[in-house]
Amino acid sequence: MPDEEQKPARPNARTRLLDVAMVVIRRKGFAATSIDDLCRAAGVTKGAFFHHFASKQELGVAAADHWSETTSALFADAPYHRHADPRDRVLGYLDFRRSLIAGETSAFTCLVGTMVQETHESSPAIRDACRNSIFDHSKVVEADIAAAMEVTGTVPGWTASSLALHFQAVLQGAFVLAKAGNDPEVALQSLDHLRRYVALLFDRSPGKGTEE
Amino acid sequence: MPDEEQKPARPNARTRLLDVAMVVIRRKGFAATSIDDLCRAAGVTKGAFFHHFASKQELGVAAADHWSETTSALFADAPYHRHADPRDRVLGYLDFRRSLIAGETSAFTCLVGTMVQETHESSPAIRDACRNSIFDHSKVVEADIAAAMEVTGTVPGWTASSLALHFQAVLQGAFVLAKAGNDPEVALQSLDHLRRYVALLFDRSPGKGTEE
DNA sequence: GACTACATACCGACTGGTTGGTATGTTTCA
DNA sequence: TGAAACATACCAACCAGTCGGTATGTAGTC
Numbered sequence A, B: 001m002p003d004e005e006q007k008p009a010r011p012n013a014r015t016r017l018l019d020v021a022m023v024v025i026r027r028k029g030f031a032a033t034s035i036d037d038l039c040r041a042a043g044v045t046k047g048a049f050f051h052h053f054a055s056k057q058e059l060g061v062a063a064a065d066h067w068s069e070t071t072s073a074l075f076a077d078a079p080y081h082r083h084a085d086p087r088d089r090v091l092g093y094l095d096f097r098r099s100l101i102a103g104e105t106s107a108f109t110c111l112v113g114t115m116v117q118e119t120h121e122s123s124p125a126i127r128d129a130c131r132n133s134i135f136d137h138s139k140v141v142e143a144d145i146a147a148a149m150e151v152t153g154t155v156p157g158w159t160a161s162s163l164a165l166h167f168q169a170v171l172q173g174a175f176v177l178a179k180a181g182n183d184p185e186v187a188l189q190s191l192d193h194l195r196r197y198v199a200l201l202f203d204r205s206p207g208k209g210t211e212e
Numbered sequence C: 001g002a003c004t005a006c007a008t009a010c011c012g013a014c015t016g017g018t019t020g021g022t023a024t025g026t027t028t029c030a
Numbered sequence D: 001t002g003a004a005a006c007a008t009a010c011c012a013a014c015c016a017g018t019c020g021g022t023a024t025g026t027a028g029t030c
Helices: A013-028 A035-042 A046-052 A054-077 A086-100 A111-121 A124-152 A160-181 A185-202 B013-027 B035-042 B047-053 B058-077 B086-100 B112-121 B126-151 B162-183 B187-200
Strands: none
Touching: A013 A035, A013 A046, A013 A086, A013 A111, A013 B162, A035 A046, A035 A054, A054 A111, A054 A124, A054 B035, A086 A124, A086 A160, A086 A185, A111 A124, A111 B112, A111 B162, A124 A160, A124 B162, A160 A185, A160 B035, A160 B112, A160 B126, A160 B162, A185 B013, A185 B187, B013 B035, B013 B047, B013 B112, B035 B047, B035 B058, B047 B162, B058 B112, B086 B126, B086 B162, B086 B187, B112 B126, B162 B187
């Protein structure tokens, strides 16, 4: 009976800082986010911050890694994996990505895509952590794409890897346009074009719309 | 008697600041670029800066507008317009965009795409200037896409506007991945996928130019 | 053509607040 | 008891923005 009912099991300062970093940095950008901003949002002090991170840059790297872990779990649990035909898994991946795009811009955009734009020259450590996050994630679909290519049987002038990265490019670009237009709609339409492309490549009817 | 012959007519402080802003902001990001950075690069003083711009935000807006004018001139002079068939003009646009991607990352990426990621929430004025730059530019291809759709004659489930914006999304996303990977190659491959998509839509062979 | 009145372009020292980071406690818990 | 996990107080550098000033034009007027 004396459970931890009311308190949602407040985790330690490091985890709280990384959690709020995902939200705040997506909203304000990395450079414009001060360490005090993060401490305030996480309800910790500067001493706690520098106990866990040697510098702001190190938090950036840790935030990118934390993002990778968070999204990995999300996609591992996604329902589209159950499709028997790999072509349906590829399209299902896109439908799943599409279903995530809704509400506040900062809720569905990509942390590492945002961060790497700012830090790609000034901080190689953060850039590499962001690169790993994006490129490693692309491997998740790449396997299904490769399987779908075998099913289709054609010998195309492109690789599974390049198409998987194209997926990520379209998503990142869709986020940029959604931010610029302050409206997720343009991102959804871009994903529809990508889905149509994949359907054409794999000789699938373009139908099957939104989610499942 | 010593005339002003040799000097290449050094323009005024405002123009110089906007010119260096295009380079420096793409390299460091907007928030991480200080006014002193810009003044140093432009060879002007802070007094000159605040004579021409009321605030850093106002420079951001002016830089986005300056970017629009610069790129407008570039695309107006581009050679792909000469194609008679609008489908070739659409593909020619993509080939032209592709030809621009080379060398240093900060040399071919997009200023407004970079800026809007950082400022979309904190500065509506900059966000809107960036949105106008991207969305207005998309109109350039949109006209050719619409003409190409008429030539093809099909009634697709998509609009010229949405495809034109998809072009911009792919480009913006390709820039993000090029920055993350520190290599333009991935951007080129993404553009190849986009070109293949367009060729399929317009029933054009995925290869280069004109065959029916 | 010279004098006044005003405008534009630019200079650089200065300010008050913010920043990333440090130095030094205090609490928690194995 | 001792180390890990925090908190408090503080600092030097940096930041956007201010302000008093100069140099150069330029339009109007007598």
